[in-house]
Amino acid sequence: MESHPGATADAAGLLTDDLILEIFARLPASSVHRFKCVSVLWRDLIADPTNRKKLPQELAGFIYFTTDDSGHHHHFASVSGGAPPFDPCLPYLQPDKYKDMTQVDACNGLLLYRHYNSKDDSHLVVCNPATGRCVELPPQPKPQPPELAKRYSCTTGLVFDPAVSSHFHVLHFDHAYLETYVTGVNIYSSRTGAWIHRNSGMTKKEVTLFFGSRCVFVGGVLYVMGNLNYIDDYVLLGVDMEGKAWKTITVPYGRGFGTIGSSQGCLHYAIAFPEDNKQISRIELWCLQDCDSKELVLKHTSRYSELMSMTGKKHSVVGIHPDCDTIFLLSRGCGDTLVAYDMRHKKVGCIFNLEKNSTKRFLAYVPLFSESLADAYGQ
Known part of the structure; x- marks a missing residue:
């Protein structure tokens, strides 16, 4: 017809x-x-x-920080080259109360920070810089029995999907004392305002998380990179926001250490692959096309020499664009820069000049203009 x-x-x-x-x-x-x-x-x-509250927003830029003798200094690299959409120092967080804050994670417009008080106790704070709202999380419960009090953790992730709920979760991974493998996860829910603990249940798979690895939430699962069973095989550890479903996904080449990110609704993995352990030969972008799958699929590959011919510098992958097949690479040397590289069309895009001695943690920030924290603690 x-x-x-x-x-x-x-x-x-x-x-x-x-x-x-x-x-x-x-x-x-x-x-x-x-x-x-x-x-x-x-x-x-x-x-x-x-x-703006109803429509999805584009990537605004990357949050990062530098460190010197006076503490942490927060910065923002704008993809448009304009002024940051918010003050990266977050002045509404009461500087006298929240001192020496570190950036932990970002998820769909919310930011997760950690700060320490005079007793060296750490506290977590979730913020929406677009609206100026923030929530300080209560301390995690001390484990019982007392002999378990020596558990420690170094990896924390933020879980938030405004299309599903205005509530957020924070997952704080537990490690066994004197061991490094994950034993479980502490989960905070803004709906209840309380923490709960879940054991990992992975009796035959001991996963050690890399220090400083960032978490990525996509498809209802929080992912983080780790090492499987004390060997050199790298894996992605995934857990749902209730801490009930756990899984591992082997990354390409086993010992390759790449960067994960959420892009176009799927988990992506970007890696600069050293073919002969002396010179990086190519860059690859992989994708977990099916959330139920445990296999990453290769999407794009580029010759590393072609990228260097465009920029004249060596790079390491630090980020993935949330809406397209563009990766972000950090170069050091004569001025730190962040380079956007389109894997599909093999083109270099924006180049951002960064502050000296920048951290390797770059958190992609997409503004969220809705009052996403209004329901925290039942408000």
């Missing part, structure tokens, strides 16, 4: 602004951004500040 040429336009005209916004809210940020070119109506709807 052939449709009349004007049928599509007539059907689109029946949609109200509210219905159009509801459709846009369910699309990737990159698609919404392109739709500004469709018509003046769509451009104005998307650009209207009152609609």
